[in-house]
Amino acid sequence: MEFLKENWIFAEVDLNKVNPITYQLITKMNQISELPVTVVLVEGSSESLEEDIKEYGPDKIITIKNDQLVQGNDLEMTNALDTLIEKTGRPNSFVFAATVVGRSLAPRLQARLRTGLTADCLDLHFEDDGTLVQTKPSYGDNIMCEIVVPNHRPQMATVRSNVFEAKKLNNPMTKVINITNLKVVQDKQLTISSKPLPQESAESITEANRIVAIGRGDKTEENLTNAKRLADKLHAVIGVTRPLTDLEEFDINDQIGQSGQSVSPDILINLGISGAVQYTAGISNAKTIVSANTDKDAPIFKHSDYYYVGNAEEFSKALEKALQ
Ligand SMILES: Cc1cc2nc3c(=O)[nH]c(=O)nc-3n(C[C@H](O)[C@H](O)[C@H](O)COP(=O)(O)OP(=O)(O)OC[C@H]3O[C@@H](n4cnc5c(N)ncnc54)[C@H](O)[C@@H]3O)c2cc1C
Numbered sequence: 001m002e003f004l005k006e007n008w009i010f011a012e013v014d015l016n017k018v019n020p021i022t023y024q025l026i027t028k029m030n031q032i033s034e035l036p037v038t039v040v041l042v043e044g045s046s047e048s049l050e051e052d053i054k055e056y057g058p059d060k061i062i063t064i065k066n067d068q069l070v071q072g073n074d075l076e077m078t079n080a081l082d083t084l085i086e087k088t089g090r091p092n093s094f095v096f097a098a099t100v101v102g103r104s105l106a107p108r109l110q111a112r113l114r115t116g117l118t119a120d121c122l123d124l125h126f127e128d129d130g131t132l133v134q135t136k137p138s139y140g141d142n143i144m145c146e147i148v149v150p151n152h153r154p155q156m157a158t159v160r161s162n163v164f165e166a167k168k169l170n171n172p173m174t175k176v177i178n179i180t181n182l183k184v185v186q187d188k189q190l191t192i193s194s195k196p197l198p199q200e201s202a203e204s205i206t207e208a209n210r211i212v213a214i215g216r217g218d219k220t221e222e223n224l225t226n227a228k229r230l231a232d233k234l235h236a237v238i239g240v241t242r243p244l245t246d247l248e249e250f251d252i253n254d255q256i257g258q259s260g261q262s263v264s265p266d267i268l269i270n271l272g273i274s275g276a277v278q279y280t281a282g283i284s285n286a287k288t289i290v291s292a293n294t295d296k297d298a299p300i301f302k303h304s305d306y307y308y309v310g311n312a313e314e315f316s317k318a319l320e321k322a323l324q
Helices: 020-032 050-054 067-071 074-088 100-113 221-234 242-246 299-303 312-322
Strands: 003-010 037-043 060-065 090-097 117-121 123-126 132-138 143-147 155-159 175-179 210-214 237-240 267-271 288-293 306-309
Touching (some): 003 020, 020 123, 020 155, 037 050, 037 067, 037 074, 050 060, 060 074, 067 074, 074 090, 074 100, 100 155, 117 132, 132 155, 221 237, 267 312, 288 299, 288 312
Parallel strands (some): 003 037, 003 090, 117 155, 210 237, 288 306
Antiparallel strands (some): 123 132, 132 143
16 A cells, blocks of 8 residues: 555544644644644535644645545444545644544554554654654653654554644645545444434633632532532633533543543642642642642642642632622
8 A cells, every 4th residue: 555745634623623632733743743744524415624733734635525424423434534545645644633633533544554552642753754643641640751653653642632732834835635525334323313412501611711619528519509500600611520520410521630631721729639649640730720729738739830728619709809
């Protein structure tokens, strides 16, 4: 099979909008790649999301316009990407978002291509010979390890949201290549019976500018109500630590950390959170961190710009009052 001197990014599209992590990946690739940066976009025949992607200045956008694929399942998308690579040749690298979609597609494609994949990377760089060095946390996030795939192409990785910043870039040379005749092999093993939409009002913690995060130390019903009132006042979104996902109202989409979401708000307020490494792995890009904890030695304080030693309930009530 032919090899392509390009580095590829899979454009993730959710509800007809490009997921912002795609822009973060383009910006990072533009910074580190000597080879042309190509974005692979799958969209409906009447859509033109490539116009949004162009604003971030990749060298090339391969647009696969196919209504069947957009409605299809991950196995069909894997078939399509596999077929695309068979036609074009294997790129030097192919990077996906570490989202539910990327975490499903990337390993399926990796197995088809019999190459290597590093999941959940926090950093990427290239060596002079085009080797992609993929940095990811290991052993409960206590060490960072660098992984390379020296002998196989493409070098594949999934990357967590919000670890890189997206910056618009004017690149008048961006080429758009439309592919309308890619054969889509239907997959009968998986049937999508419905696609429930998320509630329209729910802003996700990965995109929020302000987050009030609640931990086990602030878990009582009354404290939760206080924290939610504070979040309302601040126009903030509620995030939680893992123990709180045992409650019916929270799930992994609300959970911050290694096995949840990475966040990058302007302000993050931690209420009754100890600061376990698995939690702090998700907050390294928060700009200002404020924490309240009764334990003066709580590890979360080492990650905080401001902190209050004492009761989280008292703290949130006092802050709420100050905001009146
Ligand atoms: C593989 C793996 C992945 C994981 N992934 C994640 C993840 O993505 N996200 C995550 O959050 N966790 C994750 N965890 C769990 C993680 O190790 C911790 O157990 C968890 O983060 C602890 O949550 P917490 O801080 O709410 O609770 P605790 O560690 O129990 O801390 C509660 C804190 O509240 C303080 N406190 C008690 N009462 C009050 C009060 N009245 N006012 C103020 N402070 C008070 C205490 O001093 C304490 O510091 C993972 C674990 C593993 C093994």
